Amino acid sequence: MKIIRLVIVDDDPSFIRRAAEYLSGTQEIEVVGCANDGFDAGRLIVREQPEAVVLDFVLRRINSLSLLRSIRAMSIQPSLIVCSAFLSDASIGIARSLGVDFFVGKPVCFPHLHECIVDTVSVKRQLQEEARSVEMMNAPPSATAEVHRALISSGISPRLSGFSFLAEGMHLLLTDQDLLKNMSQRLYPRIAQTMNTTPNNVERNIRSAIRGAARKSGAESQLPTNRQFISVLFRKILEKQRASLS
Numbered sequence: 001m002k003i004i005r006l007v008i009v010d011d012d013p014s015f016i017r018r019a020a021e022y023l024s025g026t027q028e029i030e031v032v033g034c035a036n037d038g039f040d041a042g043r044l045i046v047r048e049q050p051e052a053v054v055l056d057f058v059l060r061r062i063n064s065l066s067l068l069r070s071i072r073a074m075s076i077q078p079s080l081i082v083c084s085a086f087l088s089d090a091s092i093g094i095a096r097s098l099g100v101d102f103f104v105g106k107p108v109c110f111p112h113l114h115e116c117i118v119d120t121v122s123v124k125r126q127l128q129e130e131a132r133s134v135e136m137m138n139a140p141p142s143a144t145a146e147v148h149r150a151l152i153s154s155g156i157s158p159r160l161s162g163f164s165f166l167a168e169g170m171h172l173l174l175t176d177q178d179l180l181k182n183m184s185q186r187l188y189p190r191i192a193q194t195m196n197t198t199p200n201n202v203e204r205n206i207r208s209a210i211r212g213a214a215r216k217s218g219a220e221s222q223l224p225t226n227r228q229f230i231s232v233l234f235r236k237i238l239e240k241q242r243a244s245l246s
Helices: 013-024 038-048 064-072 089-097 110-137 143-153 161-175 177-195 199-217 226-245
Strands: 004-009 029-035 052-055 079-084 102-105
Touching: 004 013, 004 038, 004 110, 013 029, 013 110, 029 038, 029 110, 038 052, 038 064, 052 064, 052 110, 064 079, 064 089, 079 110, 102 110, 102 199, 110 143, 143 161, 143 226, 161 177, 161 199, 161 226, 177 199, 177 226, 199 226
Parallel strands: 004 029, 004 052, 052 079, 079 102
Antiparallel strands: none
């Protein structure tokens, strides 16, 4: 895998030091710069051209939303991961509209942060490659890439069995939406048949993946059911498909 060039922006010098030390010690990531205020971060990102940026909602001098607006006006478009102890529905909604790809709650386990960065960048690279292919071949975009991107954005790690089960479930629903009406009797058995496992294992691993995503985002108290999560995710994918065709 190509090395991910990363910039870390946070007002806590201790967090920057520990995060940079851990992430620089991995095989996939090179920390090319750090900043503890939004003004310095903007200049750093322009100079270093990182592929990913990890930033807190709380910054000095220039707030994070202003920084996000500045980044989205740049020619480069890095993957954006917000890592913060202040994740409200309102702030997440605004940040998503400004292009944030993923949210991680503090305190954060650095292996989880590493996983989030690698997964987010991997999906973005895949989508960019597909976009180039579409331009060259005038072919429709891949449904697989959109499904994977939706799962990553929801906090589901591709390393989990639940990710594969959810991805297969989305593809099945794209051909037969009625499978949502009775997931235990229809959707889970269909996924299990394709993935060579049991319906109970499908349900259990999907539940575990959803719980892990909620834990990473700090939203365990609002844990959705499997049905709720799958329904919302499926609607998002359908909306993306309709938008791409319009």
